[in-house]
Every structure is written in C-alpha cells, then in structure tokens.
Amino acid sequence: MAIVRPFKAIRPIKQLASKIAALPYDVMSSEEAREIVQENEYSFLHVDRAEVDLDSSIDVHDKKVYEKARENLDSMITDGEYFQDETPCLYIYRQIMNGRAQTGIVFCASIDDYMNNVIKKHEFTRADKEQDRINHVDYCDANTGPIFLTYKEDQIASEIIEAWIENESKRQPTYNFVAEDGISHIVWVIDNEIIINEIIDLFKEIDYLYIADGHHRSASAVKVGLKRRASNPNYTGDEEFNYFLAVAFPDNDLMVMDYNRVVKDLNGLSKDQLIEKLKEKFNVTKSSNNESIKPSKKHTFGMYVENEWYLLEAKDGIFNAEDPIDSLDVAILQKNVLTPVLGIEDVRTSDRIDFIGGIRGIKELERRTNKDMKIAFSMYPTEVSDIMDVADICEVMPPKSTWFEPKLRSGLFVHKLK
Structure with a gap:
C-alpha cells in the first residue's frame, strides 16, 4: 500500500516557470552550471548548485554553499518569483520528448514507505553524495528536486489513475513550455478534494513504488526526516518532514536509454x-x-x-x-x-x-x-522490467545501469519541511 500525500507546493509564477525550471543538479558539472546561470538569472541552479554564486575557489561542499542555497531560495520566494498554494494539492506533470509523452502524479511520499520497502530501490548510494544532499535539504528546509518513481501499470488501480489523469489533463494547463533542449513540460494542478482523495485511495491499492532515478536524493530526504524526528520526539507523523517530494509515472510511460x-x-x-x-x-x-x-x-x-x-x-x-x-x-x-x-x-x-x-x-x-x-x-538499454525484477528480490543493479530520459526538472515544485 503506497502512501500519497497532497501538499502546498511552493512553485513559480506562470511567467517565470520556463526560466526557473532547471535540469537536476547531478547531470552537470559545477563549471557547466556556472555557464548556464550566466545566461539565465532565474535558473533554479542558483538553489540546487548555489556554488555558482560564490567564488570558484570555494569547495562545493563548503557550509557557505548550503547557506547560499537557503538564501537564494528564500529570496526567490520573498521577491515574488515563487508563491505557495493555499491548500494541499496533487499535480500532473507531463513531459514530451521527440513526440513521446510520460505523465505522472506529483505528491509527497512517505519516509516510512521508503524504510519499509514499499518504495523499492535498485542502487547502492555513496555516503559522500548522500551527505551533500542531506546538507542541502537541511539548510533549505525543503525538498527542491523530485524523486523519480514508477509503478506497475498492469494493475486495476493504475488503470483508474490513468483515467483520472486523462480527464484532468483536458483542462487548461498551469504551465506549458518547451525547454532549451526541446522537451515540453506541462503541469496541471489538482485542487479538487474529491479527486485528490480518490487518487490517494487508488494508490493504496498499489503494492509498491520503485525508484527509477534519484536514489541519493531519496536516501538524503529520508535521513533528514529521521533527523527531524529525533529532534522532535513528540512528532505525530503528520509533519511535513515525514514526507518527501516525488513524481510517480506508470512503467509503460518510461524510456530507459543505453x-x-x-x-x-x-x-x-x-x-x-x-x-x-x-x-x-x-x-x-x-x-x-x-x-x-x-x-x-x-x-x-x-x-x-x-x-x-x-x-x-x-x-x-x-x-x-x-x-x-x-x-x-x-x-x-x-x-x-x-x-x-x-x-x-x-x-x-x-x-x-x-x-x-x-x-x-x-x-x-x-x-x-x-x-x-x-x-x-x-x-x-536496461528495461524497466529488469529494474523491478532486481528491486523485487531486494538486490541492486550494477553501477551505471540506467539512464532515464527525459530528466525531471527541478524548481517547478518545492516542498517545505515545515
């Protein structure tokens, strides 16, 4: 049973969404990120790779980098580049690459589902990479990049979820832009409480979610949540730090490249x-x-x-x-x-x-x-079914087994931990 939680996303104002949305921090070098932000002052890389706003001599893992990330995120909010939804919502996120679409639901996933293996993994993580994102999430007090999840499409619940997505996506989208790499990004907001509860109940019928991409981000988000629990021994489980930002796509939508x-x-x-x-x-x-x-x-x-x-x-x-x-x-x-x-x-x-x-x-x-x-x-290319087969026996894939495209953009949704 997978837990899906709506949340009050902090997201860009419509006219800046295409400029703010950025590729994930881990698909580029620090030097490449510096070049990108020179041409785009609004890029979310100012948050996800905040060293771009500091002298290049500063180590990318220096405390100053995480402090700058928090400062930049706070400034984007206070300057009106971002706003927060008034009620908890779910979101539809569609990407189109070379005419091929993948469409998922954006929500907050449970750190308990991660620990109990309802959210299944297929990769080892490295301690140094985990610590980097732990610091980033902790200082920003937010999940700034979504975890890429998938689920098996051949389930009755998934068919109904797809029907809901199809119905909701007939409305005018909230965001609709083509990024510099030619990939389209389209977002709809689901703020109807009846529909939200229906989707939540449908996901409860799905046995497992699988991490497609983002093992370090998910492990780090969970560890920050556990750290917050330790600091708040009377936590109820309802606090935002018990959840992390995710997007779940049906497996038949996904493309794994060589x-x-x-x-x-x-x-x-x-x-x-x-x-x-x-x-x-x-x-x-x-x-x-x-x-x-x-x-x-x-x-x-x-x-x-x-x-x-x-x-x-x-x-x-x-x-x-x-x-x-x-x-x-x-x-x-x-x-x-x-x-x-x-x-x-x-x-x-x-x-x-x-x-x-x-x-x-x-x-x-x-x-x-x-x-x-x-x-x-x-x-x-490794197939999505291969990933699920390995995860189902609680094993891990050999290093560098999968390359998913298109990549999820960071900056379209921010989940605050409190």
Whole structure:
C-alpha cells in the first residue's frame, strides 16, 4: 500500500516557470552550471548548485554553499518569483520528448514507505553524495528536486489513475513550455478534494513504488526526516518532514536509454590479443563498412577500438538467464570483459573508465575514444522490467545501469519541511 500525500507546493509564477525550471543538479558539472546561470538569472541552479554564486575557489561542499542555497531560495520566494498554494494539492506533470509523452502524479511520499520497502530501490548510494544532499535539504528546509518513481501499470488501480489523469489533463494547463533542449513540460494542478482523495485511495491499492532515478536524493530526504524526528520526539507523523517530494509515472510511460562505457587503455593488450580473448566468451564480428553499432537486442554489444567497430554477441552459458542480475547486459560486460580482460575491478572507483548516457549519441563514443580513451562499448538499454525484477528480490543493479530520459526538472515544485 503506497502512501500519497497532497501538499502546498511552493512553485513559480506562470511567467517565470520556463526560466526557473532547471535540469537536476547531478547531470552537470559545477563549471557547466556556472555557464548556464550566466545566461539565465532565474535558473533554479542558483538553489540546487548555489556554488555558482560564490567564488570558484570555494569547495562545493563548503557550509557557505548550503547557506547560499537557503538564501537564494528564500529570496526567490520573498521577491515574488515563487508563491505557495493555499491548500494541499496533487499535480500532473507531463513531459514530451521527440513526440513521446510520460505523465505522472506529483505528491509527497512517505519516509516510512521508503524504510519499509514499499518504495523499492535498485542502487547502492555513496555516503559522500548522500551527505551533500542531506546538507542541502537541511539548510533549505525543503525538498527542491523530485524523486523519480514508477509503478506497475498492469494493475486495476493504475488503470483508474490513468483515467483520472486523462480527464484532468483536458483542462487548461498551469504551465506549458518547451525547454532549451526541446522537451515540453506541462503541469496541471489538482485542487479538487474529491479527486485528490480518490487518487490517494487508488494508490493504496498499489503494492509498491520503485525508484527509477534519484536514489541519493531519496536516501538524503529520508535521513533528514529521521533527523527531524529525533529532534522532535513528540512528532505525530503528520509533519511535513515525514514526507518527501516525488513524481510517480506508470512503467509503460518510461524510456530507459543505453548507458555506455569508455575505457582509457587495453590493459597492456594489443587489439588482436584483446579480440582473441573476447572470442572465448563472445562471437566477434567486424562491422561492415565500419558502420557504428548500436545494439538492437539484449546480450549484444558494440565495441569501438582503433577506429573500427565490432559486434559482440554473448555465447550461451556465460550468464544465468534465470538470474535477474547475472542476465543484465551491464553485468555480462563487467564479469566477462571489464574485469577479467581490461582489469577494472571496481567500476565505481576506477579512474580508467567513464560512462556516457545514450542521450549524447553513439558518435560521442567515437569522439571520446579518439580523444582521451582507447575503447568504447555501446549497450542495449536496461528495461524497466529488469529494474523491478532486481528491486523485487531486494538486490541492486550494477553501477551505471540506467539512464532515464527525459530528466525531471527541478524548481517547478518545492516542498517545505515545515
């Protein structure tokens, strides 16, 4: 049973929504964020990456950065760039990318659901990244970026939720703009108490929610909530700090893109030696006319090395098809190529490997390999069902398994913790 809670969102005035809404803080570097805000004084990056307003010599995790984030958020509110809804609402958030739409419900999720695994995870988190967002949420006293959740569409409750969304989205939207990357963002406010309660009751019939993207943000939000509980031993459970900002989409709406790999060297091997080793586990075929290879099915990989493309097809027996993790392409590549052949023991910490989201295109692999890397692997995208299968057995995906597009914009909804 998933808990859905309406809330009084702090959100942009209509004429500034397109300027305020920003990509998530973790998909860009500090330098990229500084460039963006030079062209857009209203960007929410002034809150989510507040170091942009401080000297570049200051560490991004310095206390001054979190204090500046709070100051900037407070200023945006007091200056009238933001306002708060008078009553608790739910919100419909639709994104359209290349003609394809995904539509979800914006609400506050329960930290207890997270701890009790009603909200399921599929990734490990890193303590340093958690601490950064813990500080950010704590200082801002707010959730500033929504957690990207999904749920299984093949449930009766989900069909009715979809019907409600379809009905409500026939109204004039509150926000409707196309961002600089060509992605449309459309928002409707649900302030009808009868409809809100109906949607809340329907989500109670959904067994689980799954984190698609935002594991560090959700873990941090929960830890801030627990910290507030410890400071308020007489808490009732109804306080805002018991909940965090989220958007839930049906799984059939989502698109997972390939998350590709590039490696700095061949671990002392020549190209011919590398290919001979790979032939032990894969059928290796050179690309005709050297056309780039973007895998069209599971258990196949493109490999670009020394200006040539090859197709790798996993041989029978090198993975367990019944194991949700062992059968993942990212796991097959890790266990049969990256570690034993290229000598990368831990992809989380190795400085010899980098990861490139499919949104950048297959040519980015060629560019990086010809610039500062030696070999690239193009991947078939992980499927949403794979993520759910792994989460359902309380396991985690290998690192850098998923790349979701489009990304949820930060700044359209802010949830205050008190």
